Amino acid sequence: MSDEMHVTDTYHPAEIERKWQKRWAEEGTNTFTDEALRARGREGKPFYNLMMFPYPSAEGLHVGNIYAFTGADIYGRFKRLQGHDVFEPIGFDAFGIHSENFALKVGTHPMELIPSNIEKFTRQLRRVGLMYDWKHSLDTTDPEYYRWTQWVFLQLYKAGMAVKKEAPVNWCPSCNTVLANEQVIGGECERCGTAVELRNLSQWFFRITEYAERLLNNLDWLDWSESTKKAQVNWIGRSQGAEVAFPIARARVAEDRHASAAIEAERPVIRVFTTRPDTLYGATYMVLAPEHPLVERVTTPENRERVEEYRRKAASTDLVSRKKTDKTKTGVDTGGRAVNPATGEEIPIWIADYVLMEYGTGAIMAVPAHDERDFEFANEFGLPIRRVVAADGDSGDTPLNEAYVGSGRLVNSGEYDGMEWQEAKRKITDELAARKLATPQTNYRLHDWCISRQRYWGPPIPILYCDACGTVPVPEDQLPVVLPHIDDYKPDESGISPLARHEEWYVTECPGCGGNAHRETDVSDTFLDSAWYFLRYPSAGNDQLPFDPEVTRGWLPVDSYIGGNEHAVLHLLYSRFITMVLKDLGHIEFEEPFRKFRAHGLIIKEGAKMSKSKGNVVVPDEYIEEWGADTLRTYLMFIGPYEEGGDFRDAGITGPYNFMNRLWDTVISAEEREIDAQVEQKLHATIQKVTEDTEALSYNTAIAAMMEYLNVVRAGGRTPEVEAVQPLIPLIAPYAPHLAEELWERSGGNGSVFDEAMWPDFDATKAVADEVEFVVQVNGKVRTRMQMARGIDEHAAREAAIVDENVLRFIEGKQVRKTIFVPDRLLNLVVG
């Protein structure tokens, strides 16, 4: 179709969208050259507008992707019209189990599948009219990208933040690989829903727990969606308390039978972590995790058999059932005894699977009166319950029906009786600390990040094992360690990567001594690929450095990041962690990658989440075909608040389509004449509202404001003034970029509206009307509405109100006791 077609005066979205997409691509409207990027970062007004990059699935672009991208793109275009140099890149997160499983299913190698998926995605994305800098795109499976992912691994390795250790890890028996804690949802694999098993394997871990405190504290000042911050706070799970030592009762410790007083201090102790040292006097028994190393030692001969049996059973029970809360408590008495350091009492030591080895010390002091789980356990096994905290007016002597976890004062606690619990917490900790029996302690729920994957489709971990030198990092100048093209990439349940079947690949020589070495055959977690990609974009294409220092200084950290909240604790936490480590190592100058983050809502279809199995997936192409990208974009944003998502309904799209047509017609038919005063007032009010709402991502109300304005401009079929319609072109441009470009050109503008037009200013004094609709209430009920001059005073308003017949009817013969006056809004007459 030729450009001459546009001489028609009707809105033809297909034509103008094709025309402008072509022009944007040819003229590089939205891309920076590397030189320009460098210069703009240095002396321009750089604005890094980022959105979460997609996984390029074979099904193609989803309407959910478009929803996410459009919302972010609108913000970027808005910033550009406000005069910023906006860098808006996109790339592809193409490694990972998802792609690999799909490749296995359809029998096409991922190395063939991914490029064609990316090609399809790119084609679709271009049709949506997104302002992407395609010159700075990236693909995580490109060796030129993962070369630097491997480099990131090596930096962590050198800093001692990447360690290999044997640990119980989450194993998915269906995906045949290890999963990070964050990828286990309710004991099941987040990908396939299979119950996860525990396996002891030697794996690479990133020591993210070292950064727990910083990751938590920085949340205070980050401008992020509150829900996302909360999710991270919960995930990090900081608990403050004390580690308390409970000596094992001497008689029960075989090795200690003849111990002298001199080694008294070294008597074995059971360390527990508690957040409630104030309840120490109520600790009537102890519980060790079945795997706890001291179990052997405290178990008495007569209990040994039952203890062993319980431990065997616990070891074979999968995590899912072990973590079920509604399960009744089980456990076994070891026969061993420990000394409560507060009371000096000997208390029994049990083992039970409700105590988890991986949290705290793997042992607890049980305070059944003030802990729900301990209460349940004590009732199950008839263990004593002693109340030590009581609310005001409660003697603390009556038996409890349930654990009391509230606040109060101490009872049955010796010298601490009567003390307020918070104070007792400090005092008891101090006192035990003086006796070397306690230390204040902070624990985190966060675990180290296991990044090893026994799969094929990922970047090989750049480590060698030399017969002589041991673990050797691949020298940086030998990167990338290229993932070989192999055909038998299907994983098995052995726990060994498919790459381990390829001796020709993994056997190599040691870069240190030249001796025999073999490569690490695991690949890294996909979340490592995405934990640093925002650093790469501005330097994409640089084959010397992962990220150029000058470019990075100019453009990072990211100014605005928009994405789904499903990544609240995965991608977003890992990215923050990697950024902090790189900062500490001196590679970058900031420690938080995303200044501002907003989570967008989820787009659903007729009340249900879209999924292939439900057959309710909205394919965007058809809608673009029928209505145009501008209409689809505007419709998606008009459905509801961007941060809440909404329901895609076919019927609703006609509203925004009519709006596009009406807007087109209004601008085309405008004539040169003086602007009407009321229209001008509405214009300023509209510019103000669209500016504020777009900044706040309140796109639905911004669009409504523009619709409302059109209704005023066209009221009664009037011919609009040029002055009244010109500002609409930049206002609509972020939402409907193609339409805006075309209207800009047709009204005599040169080049792209995004480069040549400015976001319109408004005059706040002109945005308000001279007359207001004033409400008169009697006893809080609306009785009449009057047109009044703005700024009318109480006396004048009252004079006008009390002669109105609708008001008179309700106040006649009654005394007005009180008058409430809200300027320019309302008058309320209170009668008795």
Add this chain to the structure above:
RNA sequence: GCCUGGGUGGUGAAAUCGGUAAACACAGAGGACUUAAAAUCCUCCGCCGCGAGGCUUGCGGGUUCGAGUCCCGCCCCAGGCACCA
């Protein structure tokens, strides 16, 4: 159980420093223009009532001249976390 959001017409929603509930739009009804249709434009559109008026923001209380908005106690929906000591 805990943490987030949320619950408003036939539908998507708007209004939350307490001050006209339902902006904007979809669907619906009627009308103008037209030979007709489309497009466009105009009018109506929460519920009850002929009307005056009364009622209405998940439920029950409360504060206030006035509550969708604040407080207390619940119910329901979506998402996240969960035997974390």
